[in-house]
Amino acid sequence: MTIAPPHDLAPRIASFDADSFGMPTGRELEWRFAPLEVMRPFFEPIDGAGTVTAVSTSELVVNSAIATASSTWVPTDRTAAVARAGARSAVTVNVPRDANLVDPIVIRLDAGAEFAYQHVEINAGAFSTAKIVIEAHTGADVSGAIVVNVADGADLTLLIVVDGPKTHRLIAHIPATIGRDARFTACTVTLGGRAVRLLPSVHYAGPGGRAELLGVFLAEGEQYLEQRIFVEHEQPHCSSNVIYKGALSGAHAHTVWIGDVLVRREAIGTETYEMNRNLLLSDGPRADSVPNLELETGDVVSAGHASATGRFDDEQLFYLQSRGIPADLARQLVVRGFFADVVGRLGLPEWRDDVMQRISARLGMADEGASDD
Amino acid sequence: MSELVINDLHASIDTDAGDKEILRGVTLSVESGRTHAVMGPNGSGKSTLAYVIAGHPKYRVTSGSITLDGEDVLAMSVDERARAGLFLAMQYPVEVPGVSVSNFLRTSVTAVKGEAPKLRTWVKEMKEAMADLQMDPAFAERSVNEGFSGGEKKRHEILQLALLRPKFAILDETDSGLDVDALRIVAEGVNRYRESSGAGTLLITHYTRILRYITPDVVHVFVDGRIVESGGADLAEVLETEGYERFITAAQPA
Numbered sequence: 001m002t003i004a005p006p007h008d009l010a011p012r013i014a015s016f017d018a019d020s021f022g023m024p025t026g027r028e029l030e031w032r033f034a035p036l037e038v039m040r041p042f043f044e045p046i047d048g049a050g051t052v053t054a055v056s057t058s059e060l061v062v063n064s065a066i067a068t069a070s071s072t073w074v075p076t077d078r079t080a081a082v083a084r085a086g087a088r089s090a091v092t093v094n095v096p097r098d099a100n101l102v103d104p105i106v107i108r109l110d111a112g113a114e115f116a117y118q119h120v121e122i123n124a125g126a127f128s129t130a131k132i133v134i135e136a137h138t139g140a141d142v143s144g145a146i147v148v149n150v151a152d153g154a155d156l157t158l159l160i161v162v163d164g165p166k167t168h169r170l171i172a173h174i175p176a177t178i179g180r181d182a183r184f185t186a187c188t189v190t191l192g193g194r195a196v197r198l199l200p201s202v203h204y205a206g207p208g209g210r211a212e213l214l215g216v217f218l219a220e221g222e223q224y225l226e227q228r229i230f231v232e233h234e235q236p237h238c239s240s241n242v243i244y245k246g247a248l249s250g251a252h253a254h255t256v257w258i259g260d261v262l263v264r265r266e267a268i269g270t271e272t273y274e275m276n277r278n279l280l281l282s283d284g285p286r287a288d289s290v291p292n293l294e295l296e297t298g299d300v301v302s303a304g305h306a307s308a309t310g311r312f313d314d315e316q317l318f319y320l321q322s323r324g325i326p327a328d329l330a331r332q333l334v335v336r337g338f339f340a341d342v343v344g345r346l347g348l349p350e351w352r353d354d355v356m357q358r359i360s361a362r363l364g365m366a367d368e369g370a371s372d373d
Numbered sequence: 374m375s376e377l378v379i380n381d382l383h384a385s386i387d388t389d390a391g392d393k394e395i396l397r398g399v400t401l402s403v404e405s406g407r408t409h410a411v412m413g414p415n416g417s418g419k420s421t422l423a424y425v426i427a428g429h430p431k432y433r434v435t436s437g438s439i440t441l442d443g444e445d446v447l448a449m450s451v452d453e454r455a456r457a458g459l460f461l462a463m464q465y466p467v468e469v470p471g472v473s474v475s476n477f478l479r480t481s482v483t484a485v486k487g488e489a490p491k492l493r494t495w496v497k498e499m500k501e502a503m504a505d506l507q508m509d510p511a512f513a514e515r516s517v518n519e520g521f522s523g524g525e526k527k528r529h530e531i532l533q534l535a536l537l538r539p540k541f542a543i544l545d546e547t548d549s550g551l552d553v554d555a556l557r558i559v560a561e562g563v564n565r566y567r568e569s570s571g572a573g574t575l576l577i578t579h580y581t582r583i584l585r586y587i588t589p590d591v592v593h594v595f596v597d598g599r600i601v602e603s604g605g606a607d608l609a610e611v612l613e614t615e616g617y618e619r620f621i622t623a624a625q626p627a
Contacts, residue, residue, distance in 0.1 A: 314430065318429055318451060320481075321451035321452040322427050322455055325452055325480055326452050326484065330452075333480065337469055338470065340472075
């Protein structure tokens with residue numbers, strides 16, 4: 001619980017002008033954990049940078065000039081402003097009003113260059129139902145936004161998989177606006193990248209909105225993986241549920257989870273919960289976990305947060321081994337089990353299996369004999 | 374015919390105050406088809422004996438031996454011991470969140486038998502074994518031991534016994550925390566396995582209650598890290614009426 005904060009949790013500045021924001025020094029709350037030297041290329045415009053385009057079989061996914069971008073989102077930090085100004089084209093996904101899409105729309109984002117800016121807009125039309133999977137490959141340095149608008153009564157599920165080599169950098173702002181009685185379920189899976197900074201945020205445009213922000217991340221070697229969540233309850237009778245789980249291995253892996261939830265005076269009847277759990281698979285990695293819950297009204301249904309970081313439980317390993325299961329397979333079962341409930345909440349069974357296999361592969365484990373069925 | 378032989382076994386645990394010896398020379402042999410009860414007061418080290426046989430890393434064997442049909446059990450990893458035919462039903466089974474009972478059981482059976490069971494026969498076998506223990510089929514979809522009642526945990530242990538079919542079953546306080554109905558169901562499960570498999574059983578218990586359902590061939594009194602007296606089933610009756618007092622006193626150094 002934050003005691004007498006100097007200001008509320010909401011970003012203070014929103015601007016398209018990068019110079020409205022100071023140059024990060026590492027003393028700012030939002031930059032205190034990140035390796036600034038690694039992130040520095042994102043702080044100033046880069047000439048000749050590419051722009052991310054989408055590859056998809058869905059006709060709803062369109063690459064077009066940046067001028068066609070229609071979202072009203074305004075960048076909230078320097079990297080976002082630089083990226084917005086530098087992006088030459090936009091990826092838009094417009095789910096028509098009342099559409100009920102059964103199969104997920106799968107989008108692969110292609111940087112097309114060593115360094116690229118990104119601007120993606122996803123608009124779920126009123127009363128539509130859709131599932132979208134975005135594959136972001138960490139084979140290039142990418143900075144930008146995935147702007148989500150879930151119109152009144154719509155139900156959008158969004159899975160973002162960040163996977164690829166552990167060499168490059170990614171910053172992605174993921175601001176979402178949730179309409180009246182709309183529902184938004186998002187899950188970020190962060191496996192690849194040298195340094196990754198994801199900033200999902202939620203605002204409510206009307207009462208009755210429900211948001212579920214999920215995340216799993218696995219940091220190994222030198223990886224720095226940051227997830228910075230901001231949920232602003234400014235409408236009554238909305239809910240938010242934030243669940244992030246991370247696993248870390250290797251002496252230099254570092255993860256950061258910041259969960260900021262702000263409940264405004266007018267947001268009566270709010271239900272909010274946020275939780276981060278981290279599992280240390282070896283000695284040495286560092287997991288920073290900071291939940292912040294700020295209530296401007298006491299007239300809420302429920303408000304809670306939890307954070308826990310623990311070592312791999314040797315008793316679980318012993319129990320499984322004592323049933324004949326070899327140590328590496330036992331460890332795999334435990335780690336998969338740790339993540340399974342988060343990924344399982346998405347309602348995308350094939351992608352749940354896909355993500356679990358990616359995690360197993362990362363951990364250098366064979367995948368046989370450990371299906372989750 | 375198999376034989377589990379424990380000879381002059383000493384084992385310690387690391388504590389803040391240094392090494393503490395808990396097993397002080399345990400000698401015991403169990404043959405196939407025989408049931409030995411190890412009875413002792415709290416803190417006598419009888420659960421440690423169970424854990425040391427299973428290979429828990431917390432304990433360090435300082436001397437002595439354990440062999441299974443002549444093979445050196447102490448040289449085996451925990452999972453190798455299970456694959457060699459040892460099974461420990463634990464007093465406090467461990468929760469493994471996110472791993473379903475059915476996935477866990479199938480993975481275990483695959484590991485112990487060396488090949489995956491055929492899916493159709495496996496589902497049938499699992500359902501029958503669960504029905505024998507009066508377990509709801511929905512149980513298979515729950516996470517291992519998570520949120521289980523005491524009775525459910527013990528039934529789940531005996532379910533594993535029935536499916537893994539070890540040569541020797543070590544039952545650590547399987548009766549603790551069970552009401553009469555659950556105790557009867559669990560004990561019937563153990564008896565069913567003893568009779569169908571001809572396996573050897575090492576029954577570790579504080580109370581004589583479970584011995585009304587599972588009749589031992591041999592009863593050992595375990596005090597202060599070693600067996601101080603052995604006898605037939607009638608020895609349990611003596612403990613029932615007289616308690617451990619006489620043995621504790623005798624075990625104290627003069």
